[in-house]
Amino acid sequence: MSPPGHGPVVVGIETSCDDTGVAVLGFDGRVRSSLLSSQAKDHALFGGVVPELASRKHQEAIIPLLRAALAEAGVEAPSSQVGLVAVTTGPGLMGSLIVGFMTARGLSQAWGCPLVGVNHLEGHIFANRVAHEGLETPFLCLIVSGGHTEVILVEGWGDYTLLGRTRDDAAGECYDKVAKMLGLPYPGGPEVDRLAASGDPDSFDLPVPLGTTGRVEFSFSGLKTAVLWTVNRIKSEKRSLPLADICASFQKAAVEALLGKMVLASRLTGVGRVCLSGGVSANSALRKAFRDRFGDNVFIPPLELCTDNASMIAAAGLFNFLRSGPSGPDLSPDPSASLTDKIT
Ligand code: KG4
Ligand code: ZN
Numbered sequence: 001m002s003p004p005g006h007g008p009v010v011v012g013i014e015t016s017c018d019d020t021g022v023a024v025l026g027f028d029g030r031v032r033s034s035l036l037s038s039q040a041k042d043h044a045l046f047g048g049v050v051p052e053l054a055s056r057k058h059q060e061a062i063i064p065l066l067r068a069a070l071a072e073a074g075v076e077a078p079s080s081q082v083g084l085v086a087v088t089t090g091p092g093l094m095g096s097l098i099v100g101f102m103t104a105r106g107l108s109q110a111w112g113c114p115l116v117g118v119n120h121l122e123g124h125i126f127a128n129r130v131a132h133e134g135l136e137t138p139f140l141c142l143i144v145s146g147g148h149t150e151v152i153l154v155e156g157w158g159d160y161t162l163l164g165r166t167r168d169d170a171a172g173e174c175y176d177k178v179a180k181m182l183g184l185p186y187p188g189g190p191e192v193d194r195l196a197a198s199g200d201p202d203s204f205d206l207p208v209p210l211g212t213t214g215r216v217e218f219s220f221s222g223l224k225t226a227v228l229w230t231v232n233r234i235k236s237e238k239r240s241l242p243l244a245d246i247c248a249s250f251q252k253a254a255v256e257a258l259l260g261k262m263v264l265a266s267r268l269t270g271v272g273r274v275c276l277s278g279g280v281s282a283n284s285a286l287r288k289a290f291r292d293r294f295g296d297n298v299f300i301p302p303l304e305l306c307t308d309n310a311s312m313i314a315a316a317g318l319f320n321f322l323r324s325g326p327s328g329p330d331l332s333p334d335p336s337a338s339l340t341d342k343i344t
């Protein structure tokens with residue numbers, strides 16, 4: 001049930017990077033529609049996300065996507081049916097965030113409904129609430145994507161403590177850069193994952209980053225460099241690159257680093273429940289390793305909720321709105337917004 005005077009659905013908008021997302025949720029938290037327009041093919045030509053292009057593609061995609069999401073959810077009269085607009089305000093690329101933000105603000109004014117800004121990382125945490133009804137706190141959440149590798153203690157919904165993060169590259173960024181070295185298309189994570197399945201993970205001895213520091217922290221630049229040296233050595237010997245073996249060896253080290261630090265975080269906090277989120281949590285080896293280690297205590301969203309999507313933004317926005325009301329008139333996009341702003 002929505003609060004009195006509010007329409008029964010929430011519209012969520014996500015444009016922080018290179019995926020345009022629009023979702024419609026009921027005030028009961030159920031997803032009525034969730035659509036995504038991916039720009040991966042546009043950026044693949046350049047081997048990575050081109051911010052100016054991303055912004056332009058969001059502009060092209062957002063209104064048709066909004067119309068389709070409303071139609072799929074059966075929302076014919078948004079000004080009476082939409083009770084809240086939720087939008088990602090950061091972190092992300094400024095030119096991309098602005099497109100979603102300006103659209104959301106315009107819609108909230110046109111429809112006469114409140115607007116709430118959502119931290120993208122809080123959205124990733126809420127992907128697990130969308131995916132796993134009744135998920136209880138406390139839990140540890142590993143957000144592992146193209147821009148983030150962070151471990152957050154979620155003591156209650158909206159109550160976050162950052163336990164550790166990467167010192168340099170994000171895990172997804174490392175996957176994408178390794179893929180680029182191997183001549184694989186962008187985004188490289190899924191390609192590396194696919195090739196690794198047929199490779200031997202023990203063929204190259206690559207370092208597990210910060211494996212023994214005793215702190216919840218990550219570093220992926222050293223592992224990336226180790227792959228580069230391996231690739232250069234093989235090329236200098238005029239041998240063809242054993243792609244599957246390199247991918248499998250790299251993936252083994254990356255997964256070991258991520259799993260090892262989550263085991264450590266669990267030991268240090270005494271919290272046994274673990275959630276994954278972010279694009280890299282689509283990785284098959286990571287999912288298997290976490291399931292093997294944490295069993296029934298690990299929660300992993302389905303693939304469409306792992307990568308960027310607007311359902312998670314609508315869900316986080318709904319929670320914050322019901323708890324603290326709408327965002328104020330000074331709401332604006334913040335490319336370097338931190339989840340620590342929200343730490344209570
Ligand atoms: O969460 P996301 O969609 O966007 C943000 O970065 O916020 O994550 C995208 C990242 C990319 O680096 C992509 O290569 C990686 O997630 N990724 C994967 C897999 N699927 C996506 N990495 C490893 N294995 C995968 N199967
Ligand atoms: Zn993301």
